[in-house]
Amino acid sequence: MHLGKRSIYWNETLRQCVDIGVGSLVIVIIFSLFLGAVLTVQTAYQFTTPLLSRSIIGSIVTNTAIIEMAPTVTCLILAGKIGSSIASELGTMRITEQIDALEMMGVNSAAFLVLPKIIAGTFMVPLLVMISGFLQIWMGLVVGVITDVLSAEEFMQGSIQYFIPFTVTFALIKATTFGFIIASVASYLGYYTSGGALEVGRSATQAVVASCMLILLWDYLLAQMLL
Amino acid sequence: MIEVRGLSKIFGDKVVLRDVSARFEPARTSLIIGASGSGKTVLMKCMVGLMQPSSGQVLYDGVVDFVSLPESERRKIRQQIGMLFQGSALFDSMNVEQNVMFPLTMFTNMTLKEKLHRVNECLERVNLSNTNRLMPSELSGGMKKRVGIARAIVMNPRFLFCDEPNSGLDPQTAIRIDELIREITLEYRITTIINTHDLNSVIGIGDYVIFLYKGRKEWEGDKHTVLRSDNQALNEFVFASRYFREIRDQLVG
Numbered sequence: 001m002h003l004g005k006r007s008i009y010w011n012e013t014l015r016q017c018v019d020i021g022v023g024s025l026v027i028v029i030i031f032s033l034f035l036g037a038v039l040t041v042q043t044a045y046q047f048t049t050p051l052l053s054r055s056i057i058g059s060i061v062t063n064t065a066i067i068e069m070a071p072t073v074t075c076l077i078l079a080g081k082i083g084s085s086i087a088s089e090l091g092t093m094r095i096t097e098q099i100d101a102l103e104m105m106g107v108n109s110a111a112f113l114v115l116p117k118i119i120a121g122t123f124m125v126p127l128l129v130m131i132s133g134f135l136q137i138w139m140g141l142v143v144g145v146i147t148d149v150l151s152a153e154e155f156m157q158g159s160i161q162y163f164i165p166f167t168v169t170f171a172l173i174k175a176t177t178f179g180f181i182i183a184s185v186a187s188y189l190g191y192y193t194s195g196g197a198l199e200v201g202r203s204a205t206q207a208v209v210a211s212c213m214l215i216l217l218w219d220y221l222l223a224q225m226l227l
Numbered sequence: 228m229i230e231v232r233g234l235s236k237i238f239g240d241k242v243v244l245r246d247v248s249a250r251f252e253p254a255r256t257s258l259i260i261g262a263s264g265s266g267k268t269v270l271m272k273c274m275v276g277l278m279q280p281s282s283g284q285v286l287y288d289g290v291v292d293f294v295s296l297p298e299s300e301r302r303k304i305r306q307q308i309g310m311l312f313q314g315s316a317l318f319d320s321m322n323v324e325q326n327v328m329f330p331l332t333m334f335t336n337m338t339l340k341e342k343l344h345r346v347n348e349c350l351e352r353v354n355l356s357n358t359n360r361l362m363p364s365e366l367s368g369g370m371k372k373r374v375g376i377a378r379a380i381v382m383n384p385r386f387l388f389c390d391e392p393n394s395g396l397d398p399q400t401a402i403r404i405d406e407l408i409r410e411i412t413l414e415y416r417i418t419t420i421i422n423t424h425d426l427n428s429v430i431g432i433g434d435y436v437i438f439l440y441k442g443r444k445e446w447e448g449d450k451h452t453v454l455r456s457d458n459q460a461l462n463e464f465v466f467a468s469r470y471f472r473e474i475r476d477q478l479v480g
Contacts, residue, residue: 005333015320092319100277101316104388105330106302 009116016120020183024081024128031077032132035069036061036139044149054150058158061140063167070133071171072219075178078125079211083186086117087207090190091200099191114187121183122176129175174222178215185211228252229274229386229418234283236269236442243269244280245442253385254416256409256432258423261439262464267422268390270439274420275308275388276301287386306334309379309417311389311408315371317363317378323350324359327378334382349377353407369400373407380411387412389421393428401425405432426465429453438464454478 039061047057090113093099102109141155186207193203229251236244244266251257259267272278274285276293285293287304296304317326324346331342350356353373363371372392379387389408393401409432412419421428429436433450440446440460448456453465454475466472 008329008332096314097312097316098318101310101312101318103277104275104305104308104310105333106305107333108302 009112012112013116013119016116017124019085020082020117020120021124021127023085024078024124025131027077027081028074028128028132029135031074032070032135033139035073036065036136037143039064039069039136040140040144040149041147044144044147053154053158055154055158055161057144057150058141058155059162060158061144061155062137062159062163065133065136065140066167066171069136070129071174071178072215074129074132075125075175075182075215076212078128078178079182079215080208082121082125083182083207083211084204086121086183086186087190087193087204088200090114090187091193091203094191094193095196095200110191114184114191117187118180118183121179123179125179125182126172126175129171133171170222170226173226174219177218177222181214181218182211185214228288229420230284230286230289231270231274232284232286234270234273234285235281236266236273236278237281243442244273246283247439247442247444249437249444249447251418251420251435253418254413255434256412256419256421257435257437258421258429258433259437259439260424260429260464262424265439266442267424267439271388271390271420271422275305275310306330306382307384308386308388309382309384311372311375311379311387311392313391313394315363315375317366317371317374319363321363322359323355323361323363323366323374326363326374327381330378330382345381346377349381350374352380352411353377368395369397369404372396372404376404376407376411380415380417383415385417387417387419389419389423391422391424393423393425398427402427402431408432424464426471429465440464 040057043057043060047054090099093113099109099113102112137159141152144150144155145152189203189207189210193199231247231249234244234247235242247266247270259270261267269278273280274293280294283294287293291304293301293304318329321329324343327346327349328342331337331345335342337345346359347356350358353376355370355373355377358366358370358374363374366374387408392404392408396404405428408419408421411417423429430450430453433453436448436450436453437444438446438458438461446456446458446461453461455478456462466475
């Protein structure tokens with residue numbers, strides 16, 4: 001492979017990492033802060049009995065955020081944002097003959113266009129999930145203190161006391177799997193788009209729906225296999 | 228030189244191309260003309276391997292049957308082919324310079340300085356100097372076509388395919404694009420094949436013209452004979468407008 005060719009593949013992968021990672025950061029931050037706040041408020045609402053220590057709220061918020069909210073719910077949001085973006089980008093390239101142009105130059109268009117997206121999706125989604133998890137727990141703590149549900153010490157005590165390190169590994173396995181699913185499903189549906197603008201929109205919608213279904217299916221399968 | 232032998236293409240039960248044969252010589256602008264749906268684009272796509280013909284051969288330089296080659300071998304031949312697409316097909320995420328430089332980066336070991344020199348040479352050739360930093364969305368239709376031509380010739384191709392190069396352009400710009408394609412064809416002795424239904428192109432640059440009608444090659448000739456043919460289907464196509472019928476009547480009368 002020519003040095004220049006390698007640099008083009010590398011640049012394309014970096015561009016996709018920026019698109020997927022940095023491009024999704026704002027929505028992940030906003031979503032995670034609100035979700036963390038809601039988690040604490042609703043958990044506190046369900047545990048009003050004086051028989052339980054209030055630190056249990058910190059434990060539930062932390063574990064729920066790490067095991068389910070950060071990897072699964074964040075990825076469902078990302079399926080909408082990234083999946084539709086990838087499918088419509090590739091679909092538009094297909095109907096405007098940009099993919100044919102690559103083929104005509106002797107470039108393997110699938111390798112050039114799809115591979116960087118899958119690599120970027122598989123690496124960047126776990127990073128976004130880690131950020132989401134951290135922000136959810138932090139916001140849960142902040143809201144708990146502000147609304148006087150529990151103190152920061154109680155929240156941290158609950159978080160640490162019932163913390164299972166494997167849940168972090170499990171969350172990262174899920175995030176990597178979901179990142180791969182989002183990028184590959186959207187790439188496939190976008191790459192094989194045919195027709196016009198209507199079909200591009202249809203591919204984008206199908207990519208989001210199919211990714212969400214597969215994420216939910218694999219969420220169950222991974223939980224069954226690994227927990 | 229490109230030779231097409233007995234090319235047919237069938238979609239389901241619909242025959243789109245029927246036993247088309249033709250020979251396209253270097254340093255000549257060869258035109259494939261015909262009404263919409265006559266099979267022009269399918270023929271071109273079969274010739275460059277973007278579609279697999281149902282039967283027939285496409286010979287590059289009289290020896291290599293492109294149709295029977297595996298995809299990896301086709302890619303090697305495609306590096307000698309330049310193609311101008313109907314909508315220009317410039318990469319939206321790249322500026323003009325990156326678009327034209329792309330094939331050089333992919334397939335040569337040239338240094339950045341050498342590549343920039345070649346890119347500027349090609350942009351100058353299509354009268355688009357100092358547009359390097361513009362994005363495709365900032366270009367007019369004619370400029371996009373010219374960037375497309377610059378990208379198509381940057382690798383010094385031996386074969387140039389142009390699919391409807393004049394579509395969507397005003398008559399003056401269309402003529403300039405035609406002239407540019409013809410100049411490049413003669414200058415680099417390229418085998419150029421153009422899909423068009425623009426009669427100005429036919430009369431202006433048609434060194435060799437084939438007329439497709441319902442998937443068949445109905446007629447072949449050149450710009451000098453196309454107006455004097457007695458082929459009924461060709462005449463219906465060429466003299467579809469009253470203006471051209473009047474020209475014919477003046478010529479004949």
